[in-house]
Amino acid sequence: AQSVTQPDIHITVSEGASLELRCNYSYGATPYLFWYVQSPGQGLQLLLKYFSGDTLVQGIKGFEAEFKRSQSSFNLRKPSVHWSDAAEYFCAVPRHRPQTGGGADGLTFGKGTHLIIQP
């Protein structure tokens, strides 16, 4: 089974400052990687995903993430955070290695990083 580690449980950032949330994965092949955001009391919204190709991925709400195979990382970044970015952020991978031709699968999530924005 594949796994995901988010080393930071809480991160506090001042509004307008840059942000980087860490994600490390364990995966037996070229991974599919996802970042989701969860606002309080809400479901999860997909921010961005990496399947293949360009290792720098652009997402919604001004977020981007960079896939680094050598470091087994897929860190999420934003150049300037807004108070509305306060939320829980989850990194995820498929539970199993993709089958030949692809295969839908459940996701394995990290434990999440709680982002606090200071005024």
Place this chain on the structure above:
Amino acid sequence: NAGVMQNPRHLVRRRGQEARLRCSPMKGHSHVYWYRQLPEEGLKFMVYLQKENIIDESGMPKERFSAEFPKEGPSILRIQQVVRGDSAAYFCASSPGPGGPYYNEQFFGPGTRLTVL
């Protein structure tokens, strides 16, 4: 295109009662996934279903929990004889079948928050 719908949004049950959680996937989606989120935890996979088939239920507790996705109607996650430890947020996600541009991408519903008294 309506998103994934779950109801009820909040459910309160007493110990020993049954809880039935419903999930309607996005239009055109044939794959449904259920996840459980305990307080201060990430989401844990429970079960993956396609219409009338359970594909992977390796994340489901062996007893009291069951899931179905009938030919018609929503997917149902059923918890019999609930205990306090079942209190959690239960999320449903859906994805299209293979071949589409969003294959393997999951869209989540708002969740059902179950409280067991």
